[in-house]
Amino acid sequence: MAKRLKGRNITLHDMCLRDGMHAKREQISVAEMVRIAKGLDDAGIPYLQCTHGAGLGGNSLQHGFALASNEEYISAVASAVKNAKVSVLLLPGLGTMRELKSAYKEGARSVHVATHCTEADTSPQHIACARELGMDTTGFLMMAHLNDAKGLVKQAKLMESYGAQTVYVTDSAGFMLPEDVTERIEALRDALDPKTEIGFHGHHNMGMGIANSIAAVEAGASRIDASVAGMGAGAGNTPLEVFVAVVERMGANTGTDLFKLMDLAEDVIVPVMEKPVRIDRDSLTLGYAGVYSTFLLHAKRAAERFGVPARDVLVELGRKKMIGGQEDMIIDTAMTMAKERGLLKEKTLEEL
Ligand SMILES: C[C@H](O)CC(=O)C(=O)O
Numbered sequence: 001m002a003k004r005l006k007g008r009n010i011t012l013h014d015m016c017l018r019d020g021m022h023a024k025r026e027q028i029s030v031a032e033m034v035r036i037a038k039g040l041d042d043a044g045i046p047y048l049q050c051t052h053g054a055g056l057g058g059n060s061l062q063h064g065f066a067l068a069s070n071e072e073y074i075s076a077v078a079s080a081v082k083n084a085k086v087s088v089l090l091l092p093g094l095g096t097m098r099e100l101k102s103a104y105k106e107g108a109r110s111v112h113v114a115t116h117c118t119e120a121d122t123s124p125q126h127i128a129c130a131r132e133l134g135m136d137t138t139g140f141l142m143m144a145h146l147n148d149a150k151g152l153v154k155q156a157k158l159m160e161s162y163g164a165q166t167v168y169v170t171d172s173a174g175f176m177l178p179e180d181v182t183e184r185i186e187a188l189r190d191a192l193d194p195k196t197e198i199g200f201h202g203h204h205n206m207g208m209g210i211a212n213s214i215a216a217v218e219a220g221a222s223r224i225d226a227s228v229a230g231m232g233a234g235a236g237n238t239p240l241e242v243f244v245a246v247v248e249r250m251g252a253n254t255g256t257d258l259f260k261l262m263d264l265a266e267d268v269i270v271p272v273m274e275k276p277v278r279i280d281r282d283s284l285t286l287g288y289a290g291v292y293s294t295f296l297l298h299a300k301r302a303a304e305r306f307g308v309p310a311r312d313v314l315v316e317l318g319r320k321k322m323i324g325g326q327e328d329m330i331i332d333t334a335m336t337m338a339k340e341r342g343l344l345k346e347k348t349l350e351e352l
Pocket residue numbers: 019053054055114142143170171172173201233293294324
């Protein structure tokens with residue numbers, strides 16, 4: 001039987017030093033970042049993302065404070081790697097063009113400019129600025145399950161018109177099933193310029209990270225985000241070394257060294273994790289209910305504070321279709337639920 005991905009080239013983008021920051025409550029040290037980045041570089045990973053979990057401008061009360069500034073992380077990692085390109089995440093509004101220029105100065109050469117899947121029109125200045133700097137520029141449509149294929153095409157075309165060289169379908173909630181991915185990526189592939197690359201960023205909350213990324217490649221994506229050992233928000237990103245093993249068996253080329261990646265996962269990244277990044281009751285709920293993976297630890301904290309099960313809070317956040325940037329609504333939701341359940345007395349509410 002012919003190998004389904006025979007001859008396909010896949011460009012991998014590792015996320016463990018950016019999405020993985022969510023799983024570590026932003027507490028990865030510069031030394032740990034450098035060690036992991038060297039390992040990724042040595043294993044042939046072409047792009048690795050490294051910033052605060054929420055990207056440039058992410059250090060804040062809302063999103064938490066990292067152990068170092070983005071500039072410190074980027075500069076240390078960029079000078080430690082030989083071949084890999086260092087990338088950053090930028091959510092327009094949280095990160096600014098000033099911060100993008102500063103990241104470039106420290107050595108960042110690629111950027112994911114990220115917007116909600118219906119709000120590409122908040123990104124033209126940041127995409128144009130990245131192109132002026134000569135960066136590899138991606139438009140990154142988050143929570144893509146909340147827009148249908150036709151709607152996503154409209155948003156992707158906007159990003160392409162602003163100068164994005166790649167447009168990503170981003171399954172921030174780990175909600176999608178392979179057919180959802182196929183439909184969206186095929187629609188983008190049909191509508192965008194053949195020179196524009198298409199990417200897919202998956203979360204493993206429903207155990208679909210590998211299957212969804214394969215569906216994306218089969219439908220025309222050439223760039224895949226993943227994390228060695230899966231270190232990322234929720235149940236983590238598509239586990240990179242597992243993806244490499246599977247697609248190699250299917251005949252694709254990633255240009256990476258699988259055994260080096262396995263060793264890096266086992267010997268370096270897993271020991272750095274605070275808790276195992278895995279599918280458990282709460283991370284599975286993220287996927288099932290369609291909730292932004294980044295909300296997991298915020299929801300667990302709010303649930304504990306107000307005595308409501310985290311799963312109930314997450315289901316409610318999914319029902320309300322809360323999106324990135326609405327982190328304060330997690331506390332509001334948990335508090336309202338506690339009040340409705342008679343767990344909060346008015347006096348206690350005032351004290352809060
Ligand atoms: C800020 C988010 O963590 C971006 C991301 O990785 C996603 O939406 O998924």
